[in-house]
Amino acid sequence: GESVGLHLPTLSVQEGDNSIINCAYSNSASDYFIWYKQESGKGPQFIIDIRSNMDKRQGQRVTVLLNKTVKHLSLQIAATQPGDSAVYFCAERETGFQKLVFGTGTRLLVSP
Amino acid sequence: DAGVTQSPTHLIKTRGQQVTLRCSPKSGHDTVSWYQQALGQGPQFIFQYYEEEERQRGNFPDRFSGHQFPNYSSELNVNALLLGDSALYLCASSLVGEAFFGQGTRLTVV
Numbered sequence: 001g002e003s004v005g006l007h008l009p010t011l012s013v014q015e016g017d018n019s020i021i022n023c024a025y026s027n028s029a030s031d032y033f034i035w036y037k038q039e040s041g042k043g044p045q046f047i048i049d050i051r052s053n054m055d056k057r058q059g060q061r062v063t064v065l066l067n068k069t070v071k072h073l074s075l076q077i078a079a080t081q082p083g084d085s086a087v088y089f090c091a092e093r094e095t096g097f098q099k100l101v102f103g104t105g106t107r108l109l110v111s112p
Numbered sequence: 113d114a115g116v117t118q119s120p121t122h123l124i125k126t127r128g129q130q131v132t133l134r135c136s137p138k139s140g141h142d143t144v145s146w147y148q149q150a151l152g153q154g155p156q157f158i159f160q161y162y163e164e165e166e167r168q169r170g171n172f173p174d175r176f177s178g179h180q181f182p183n184y185s186s187e188l189n190v191n192a193l194l195l196g197d198s199a200l201y202l203c204a205s206s207l208v209g210e211a212f213f214g215q216g217t218r219l220t221v222v
Contacts, residue, residue, distance in 0.1 A: 034210065043116075043202050043213035044155065089154050098145065098168045100204075100211065102154030 012109045019080045021106045023073040023090035030092040034100065035064060035075045039086045047075070047088075077108075085110045114139070116205050116214035124220045125193050133188040133217045137205030143167075144186040145211060146178060147202040155202055161186050193221045 013019050025033070031052040036044035050057045050064045050073075057064050063076040073090050087107050091100040117136045125131050137144050143162045147155035157170035161180035180186045184205075190197055198221045204211040 036213075041215075043215045046210050046212060049210055091154075098143075098160045098162075099157035099170060100145075100147075100155075101157070102147075104152070104154050 009104070010107045010109065012111065013080050015080060015082060015110055015112050017080050019075075019077040019084070019108060019110075021075045021077075021088050021090075021108065023075075023103055025071050025073060025090070025092050025101075027092060027094055027101070028068075028071065029094045030101075031095040032093040033064070033066060033073050034091045034093075035062075035073075036089045036091060036102075037084075037086045038089060038105070044089060080108075080110050082110045082112055084108060116141075116203055116212050118201075118203050118214040118217050120217060121215065122218045122220075124222060127193055127195060127221055129193050130189065130191045131193060131219060133190075133201050133203075133219070135186045135188070135203030135205075135214060137184050137186070137203075138212050141205035141207045141212070142184050143206045144180055144184065145204045145206070146186070146188045147204065147213075148172070149200040149202055149216070151199070158188070190219075195221050197221050 034049040035047040038044045048059045048062050048064050050066050055066050061078045065074045087105040089102050089105045091102045119134045145160040146158040149155040158172050159169040160167045164180045175191045177189045200216040202216045203214045
């Protein structure tokens with residue numbers, strides 16, 4: 001079957017630290033991966049994506065790393081800020097299919 | 113650009129009733145997907161509409177149905193509501209790549 005899961009349900013960091021959120025996936029046919037941020041009472045907000053022909057992609061303060069060998073995805077947030085506090089989801093999409101498969105999420109708590 | 117808009121934002125229904133949720137996609141987007149998000153869980157794919165046709169469906173019963181209109185807006189209908197249908201219902205629109213989500217409709221079945 002297919003599943004996307006996260007290793008750590010809650011991650012607590014200090015403001016200014018770098019945060020790393022991890023995600024394991026099991027569907028080797030997935031070719032597209034996305035990280036979403038979801039704040040309380042809101043819909044998921046796109047952060048960054050990566051296709052399977054890449055192993056790293058950088059955005060503003062965020063970096064996504066993809067290791068297809070071990071089916072692992074990570075999101076790195078540099079200089080974490082209190083506004084980064086939210087639940088973070090990784091999602092995968094299989095080649096030729098439309099649906100996104102989400103994990104259960106990791107809650108990031110940033111202390112000032 | 114208004115982004116993805118959903119209505120209503122909150123809804124309370126009684127078990128056995130029927131409900132219709134609405135979604136307007138982001139300007140220029142032609143594909144609409146619906147997801148159900150239970151409390152503390154990740155969103156679960158219900159189905160996707162493209163060119164007014166259901167293109168793919170997740171593991172949801174036939175009580176869940178949908179429609180897409182020529183202007184790309186979409187509706188999600190749920191019949192014979194169960195207590196377990198209580199969730200946040202999310203609409204996402206896309207054109208080619210990334211999917212943009214709306215704020216969701218919080219459905220409570222009592």
